[in-house]
Amino acid sequence: MSVALTQPVNFYQANKGLFSWIFSTDHKRIGLLYFYAIISFFLVAMMLGFLMRLELISPGETIMGAKTYNQIFTLHGVIMIFLFLIPSVPAFFGNFFLPIMIGTDDVAFPKVNLLSWWLYVLGGIFALLTLVVGNGPADTGWTFYAPYSVKTGTNVTLAVLAAFILGFSSILTGLNFIVTIHRLRAPKMGWFKMPLFAWALYATAWIQLLATPIIGITLLMIVAERVFGLGLFDPALGGDPILYQHLFWIYSHPAVYIMVLPAMGLISEMIPTFAKRTIFGYKAIAFSSLAIAFIGYFVWGHHMFTSGMSGPARVIFSVLTFLVAVPSAIKVFNWVATLYKGSIDVKTPLLFSLAFIFQFLVGGLTGLVIGALATDIHLHDTYFVVGHFHYVMFGGAGFAFFGALHYWFPKIWGKMYHEKTAKVAFTFMFIGFNLLYFPMLVLGIMGMPRRYYDYLEEFTTLNVISTVGSWILITGIILMIINLIQSKRTGGETTRNPWGGTTLEWQTPSPPPLHNFDAVPVVPEGNPYDHKQNKSI
Amino acid sequence: MSNFVLVNSGHNRDDEASKFGMWLFLFTELLLFGGLFLVYTIYRYLNSETFLYSSYELNVLLGTVNTIVLLTSSLTVALSITALQKGNIRLSLWLITATILFALTFLVIKYFEWSAKFEHGLFPGMDHYIQMLPGEKMFFFLYFFMTGLHGLHVIIGGVLLGYIMWEIKKKKVTPDNNIFLENGGLYWHLVDIIWIFLFPLFYLIH
Amino acid sequence: MFSDASNFVQGVDTSFAIILGASLFFLVGITAVMVYFVVRYHKSRHPEAKDVHESRRLEITWTVIPTILVLVMFYFGWTGYKPMRSIPDEGIKVKAYAQMWSWQFEYENGKTSDSLVVPIDKAVVLDLISRDVVHSLYIPAFRIKEDVVPGRTNKMWFIGQKEGDYDIFCAEYCGDRHSYMLSKVVVVPEDKYTTWFNNKTTTDHPGLAVLKKNACLSCHSLDGTRIVGPSFKGIWGHEVEVITNGEERSVTVNEDYILRSVYDPNADVVKGFNQGQMISYKNIISEDEIKDIIEYLKTLK
Amino acid sequence: MADKNKSRHLPGDPTEHLIVPYKFHIGIWVGLIVLTVMTVLVSVMGLSLIAFSVITALIIAVTKAVVVANYFMHLKYDNKLITILMGVTLLLFVVFIAFTAIDYLTR
C-alpha cells in the first residue's frame, strides 16, 4: 500500500497499438473512443445544420431541392439526438470520470461497456449506410411518424434500425452506471458524498434503462410494418397512427432529460470549483435530478396536444409538464446561489456554465409557453418549438459539454488549453448562438411552421438574421476546435489540480494512470465540494 | 505501475453486482414487451369484438400444453440451481438438459401452431388474411409479432443455458461460483412470465 | 399579429402574455443576479470565499413560488384552450380533406373548393379527414391548429371575426411538398358568402374539374414541369417505360392504362418516379369521372 | 454498504445464499399448474361472462407471475432493493398504459 512518489505511467502509455484501444475495457479509453466518434458525428450534423440555414436564407430554392432538404433535417435531427446528444455526456464524460469520481478503477461490467461502444459503432454505421444505399437517407423527420414513415421510399428501415441499436447501446451504458454507483463507491463514499455529476448520471441511467426499451419495440414495429407492407399503425387494419405517437414520445420525452440531466451535473461540478466555495443546496440538487427523471416519464403527451387527444388527457399532461419545471427551477436557483460570496475565477468553463444558465432559462421558459394548452395549439410544430429545443439542447446541453471539455481538458490530455483563445471562441459562440436561434422564436410566434423547405416572403428578414448568426457561431466553433487541437499538441504543462477542484478526479495525476489512482484516494469529510478543508490538496 | 489495490474494483468478482445487473436487464425486457402489451391493450379496446372472435381461431389445447411445458422448464431450471449449489453437478447438468428439451418441445409445438395458421392463410399478407376485417388482421399481426418475439427469447434462453452447461463442464461455473447459472435461470423465468401473460391474452379471451 | 381575427385570439394571447411576462421576469431577474454576483464576488474584489451550505427557508421558497406560478400558467392555458373544444352544434359544416399536398373543402351542398370561404361572425365546424398521411390544419391568424389523422375524424371550429384572407399552413410534416401545402381562409360578408355558396357552375372542362377536385394537380403539372409525378402534358398516346413487378416494360398510354394508374398506381410505376407516393383513388373517383379525365388529357398536346 | 463490500470477497459464503430445497420448488410448480388449469377452465367453461373471464384470467396470470418471481427467481430471499426497483418498473409500465388509455377512453 505504498504511495508512488514518481509520476506513474499514465493510461495512454500503459498499452500501445490500435487493438489496445478498440478492444480495451478500460473505461477511460472507451470514453475517449466515444468522444472521437461523437465529435465526428457532431461536426457532420453541424454541417447539415449549416446547409439548412443556407437554404433558408431566402424563399424558394437556394441551394438544394425539397427532398434533399427534408433528408438533411432528418439526418441532422437523428445524428444530433441519437448519435451526439444522448451519448455525449454519459458515454464520454460519464465513462471517463464516473469511476474516478467515486473512487474505483473501472465500471462494474467493463466488457459490457465495450459491447455498448461497439453497438454504438454499429448503429453509427447503419446511420451512415442510409446515405449510400437505396433511395438515400430517410426523409421523415427524426420522429418517424407513421404512416408517412411507412409510405416513403427512402431508407427508413435502416435509419430506424440504427436508432434501435443505438438504443441498446444506451441501455447498457445506463445499466452499467447504476450497478457501478450501487456497488463500487469507495469506502466512506456514502450516497451524499458523491459528486453531483454522479447523481445526475444515476438519475439519467434510470431513464436510459427504463424508457429506451419502449422506443426499441416501437421502432421494431415500424420495421415490421415496412417489411410486411402493412402494419400495426395502419387504419386499414384497425390500427391507429396516434398510438405510434404515444409510444414514440413515451420514450422521447424522457430522452430529452437524458440529454440535459448529465449536462446539469456538469454545471454543478464547474460552478463550485470556479466560485471556490461549496455548492449551495447539495441535497436539493441531488434530489431534483431524481424528481426530474421521475416526473419526466409522465408528460409525454405535451407533444401531441394538437393530435386530437382527449380533454382529460390534455389536462393531465399539461399539469405534469408544468410540475416538471419546478425541479429544474430549483437547480437554477441553487446554482446562482452558489455564486453568492464566492471568490469567482472567470475561466472559460465558468463562462460556458453561465451561458448554460442563461440559455437553459430561455429554453426552459419557452418550454413553459408550449406546455400551456392554449399557446401550444398555436405554436406546436412552428419555429418556436425549433427555437425552444435548440436553446435547451444546444444552448444548454451542448454548451455544458463544451464547458466540461475545457474543464477536464487538462485532466484528460495532461495539457492546458490556451485561455485567451478559448474566451474569444466562446464570445463568438455565445453571440452567434443567440443570433441564430432567437429569431426562430419570433418566427414561430408569427406562425412559420417547422420542417418548411420554403416559406412566405414575410418571414425573410428573420431568416436572414438567423443564417448570419449561424456563420458567427461556426466561426466560434471552428476557433474552439482549432484551439483545443493545438493545445493538445503543444499546450502548457498542467498539474494534478489546476483549478483547485475538490472531487476525487483531482487527486490523481493528469492524465490518470491505468487503474485511475496512484494512491488510495481520500474521500473528503463533509460534502464533496468543501473547499476549506481540502486546502492541502 | 502502482502496486496498491483499490478495495472496490470493477475487476473483482462481485456476485451481488452481477445479479443486480441481470435484474436491471430483465426490467428492460419487461418494458420491451410492455410496449407490445400497451399496443395490445389499446387495439383490443378499439376492436374488442373482432379480437374476441379471432381468438377462437387459436388452439387452446396446444396453448395450455405449452404453458405447462414452460412452467415445468422453469421448475427444472430452478432445481438445477439448487442442485449445483448443493454440489450435485451431474444432477444439475441433467436438469438443465431437461430445461433445454422443454424449450425445444415448446418451439416444436409453436411450429405446428404457426404452420396451421399458415395453411389457413392467416399470416400477414396471405390471401385469407387480406380478406379479413381490420380488427382481425390486427389480432393476427399482433399474435405473430408477440409470440414470434417471445419465441426468439426462448431460443436465446435455450442457447444461453446450453452455453452455461458447457461452462459447468469446463469447471468455470462451479458450486461456489454459480452466479452465471443463477442469471441464466433468471432470464429463463422471465421468458416464462411473459408467456404467462401472452397465453390468456391471446388464447383465453373467450 | 395581435388582431382579433377569430374568437380564440383573445384567450390564447392572454395566456401567452401572462406566461411570457412571468418568464421575462425570471429571465431578466436571474440573469441580472447572476451577472451581479460574478462581478461583485470576482476574486479580485472578494479574494476569500465564504461557504454557505444551504438554507431550508430559501429552498422552500423557491420550490413553492414556482409551483404556484406554474399552476397559474396552467390555468390560463386551460381557459384559453377550453372554448376550442366546446364545438357548437349549430354552424356551417365543412369537410376538410387533406392529402399530399393540398387541401380541399367540401360544403354541405356538395360544393368543393380549394380555399375555405366562410361568412363573418358565423361558427364554422370542420371535419378533418386525411386521405393518406398525417397533416395538420393551421391558421396562425386564428390561433388554431389540429392534426388531420388518417382513420379518424378530428374536429375543429372557429368564428371568423374580421374580413380578409388568412393563410392556412400544413403544420405536420407530410413529405416532399409539405411546405407548399398552403391554402387560404377567406372571411366574407354573409351575402357574398351566400352567392358564392350557391354558385356551382364552373367553366372548366369536366375532366379538369375532376383533376382539380381531387388535387391531382399538386403532383402532376399540365405544362410539362415535373413535380412529384409525371406531367400530364402530352402523355395521351405516348409510350412510357414502366416497372411492373420489378420488371421494366413499355406501354402505350390508353384508357386501360389510365384506369389502372388511378385505381392501382403501384401496379405500373413510371420509371424514374417513386412507388407509394400516389394513393389509389378506387373509391374516390368513379369510372365516369375517369372518362372525363381521359377526354381532357387528350386535349393536352 | 462498506460492510457488505467486505463479505462479498468470500464467495460461497453460506450466509450469502439461502439454498431453496427441491421439494419446495416442486410444491410451487404444482401450485402453478393448478392455477393454469383453473384459468383454462374458467375461460372455456365460459360462464359466458366476458368481462368476468378476462379479469379472472388476468388476476390468475398476475398471481402466477408473482409466484414465479418470488420463489423461482428468489426475489423473496434477495435484496429488498430489487423488489423496490421492480415495483418502480411496474409502476411506470402501469402508468404508460393508464395514461395512454385515458386518451382513448375519454375521447
Ligand code: HEA
Ligand atoms: C434537452 C432537451 C430538452 C429539455 C431539457 C426540454 C425541457 C422542457 N420542454 Fe422541451 N422539447 C425538446 C427538448 C427539451 N425540452 C425537444 C427536442 C422538443 C421537440 C421535439 C420535436 O417535436 O422534434 C421539445 C418540445 C417540447 C414541447 C412540445 C412542443 C410542440 O411540439 O408543440 C413542449 C410542450 O410542452 C416542451 C416543454 C418543455 C418543458 C416544460 C421543459 C422543462 O423541463 C423546462 C424546465 C426549465 C425551466 C422552466 C427553466 C428554469 C426555471 C426557472 C429559473 C424558474 C422560473 C420558472 C418558473 C416560474 C417555473 N418541449
Ligand code: HEA
Ligand atoms: C444537439 C442538438 C442540435 C444541435 C447542436 C443543432 C445545431 C444546429 N441546428 Fe438543429 N435540430 C436538431 C438538433 C440540433 N441542432 C433537431 C433534433 C432538429 C429537428 C429535426 C427534425 O425536425 O426532425 C433540428 C432542426 C433544425 C432546424 C429546423 C429544420 C426545419 O424544421 O425545417 C434548423 C433550421 O435552421 C436547424 C439548424 C441548426 C443549426 C444552424 C445548427 C448549428 O448549431 C450548427 C452550427 C455549426 C456549424 C455550422 C458547424 C461548424 C463546423 C463546421 C463547418 C465543420 C468544420 C470542420 C472541422 C473544423 C473539422 N436545426
Ligand code: CUA
Ligand atoms: Cu400536409 Cu404537411
Ligand SMILES: [Cu+2]
Ligand atoms: Cu417533451
